[in-house]
Amino acid sequence: MKVALVQFSPHLGDVKKNLNLHFEYIEKAKKKNVDLLVFPELSLTGYTLKDFVEEVAITPEENQLIEKLKAQSRRISLVFGFAEEKEKGVFYNSAAFLSGGKILHIHRKVFLPTYGMFEEAKFFAQGKNFNTFSTPYGKAGMMICRDFLTYGASYLLFAGGAEIIIVISAAPGRGVSGEDYYETSHMWEVMGEVISRFSTAFLIYCNRVGFEDGKHFAGGSFIFNPAGELLAKASYIDKDFLIQDINLSDIRETRKKWPYKRDDKPEVILEALKRIVSKYED
């Protein structure tokens, strides 16, 4: 199958403009026979929303924009990020997987970074689940940015049977003392390789670029195969449109060689976790 990643810079707070950008990339991807097109975190709205959240949030079931994207998904599967008003006045940082004219899954960001330069939990409610779901390409799971830097989140997708892990991100770069990329970009790549190896699954990471209030999103989107091999990497800090063929039979091939999935013992982990949590003193 053919996967494409849109490493772009959405307009902050302007859903209409961003939707048009989404359509432009969809057209471009359709011409290249792309099967799955992935946009970064909060791609419909921009990242540093603060009080904009309530103005730009969307309720997917009753929204015209989402209907338009759903219609597009009859020909090309889409992953994008948006501010979601799931219930009245309750907003989430969400990722949607659209395919065959339907919403197959919505992931609501669980780990909302709220420290230093990040203040997501001030403006968003916390998601509660890491679910996998069936797609035309196999079982998939999604994470949003900081979710992916949480040890247990990837495991839950693995335990849930994910064969394709999709991470959408708005990760700002930090550290300029080394190579021609941010030091944090290296961290994401290392995590990408490790998680693809642990999960024996495809790992698709789509980050954004551009500045918002001085934060510089670092790009460097990438795809690892289930054996932890880097298949493709987008440029750092510049806009990019990355297209990559992936071979879904690699999942089976890798799992024959590395039977981590066969040998996993979620029930042991579950019981052990229960024992740890039961000993909490506060």
Add this chain to the structure above:
Amino acid sequence: MKINAPFVEKILTSFIREETTKFHYSKGILGLSGGLDSSVCAFLAAKALKPNNVFALILPYGKSYSEDVKDAQEVSKLLGVPSKIIDISPMVDTYFSRHPTKSRIARGNKMARERMSILYDFSARKRALVLGTSNKTELLIGYGTIHGDMACAINPLGDLYKTQIRQLAIHLGVPEKIQKKIPTAGLWTRQTDEGEIGFSYDEIDKILFQLVDKRKSKEEIISQGFKKENVEKLIHLIKNSEFKRKLPPIPKISARTVGHDFLFPYDREK
């Protein structure tokens, strides 16, 4: 504290270009003193926006810094950036002839604010965004005049220590004479930053880097071999200048208040 200068150049030129476009400007304006920071900013702006879209104001007080004026002119010529010299002494002298003071700092601050006032006037005349030139060292120790040289629309250099700006200057090809200039706030003649603070920028930056970037405690830094009084002086300067890094507090009495819970990004697109 070493930086990858070509990478930093790329980041900062993209920043200048993107922010200017976002605010629907195509031009930038800056005050050019003939010193290191404003020269580096001019080099970056010329690369980001093209020289014709940058306007440099050279704002000396009388003839007291004619060497600096020449250096500033050289930078503008070298880059092909249009510039204009405005002597601020008539405005400043008129004011102080009516309200005299012996305080060198008060005079210096007034001059910095006179320059700001002219920069913002020309920003409107030229429809050009004011580019700041305050570096991280100055911002941290409060070595700038509030509403004076610290005033700007965007500040490309604000996360680079003075010694890192020197590294960037070498990479950008800023004239050697300017690279090696002894840093001064120009508040009065023969003032030097290092003379006033009491030790070198090299040491100031190393201590600040440990304090701020590495989040080390005073004791840890002293145990690394830095002088106790130098570390304490910098901690004191940082504490005393917090007001220069913040918007003024507003007493919250309503349901929604500017600065408290009326919260929007700076990059709010028009």
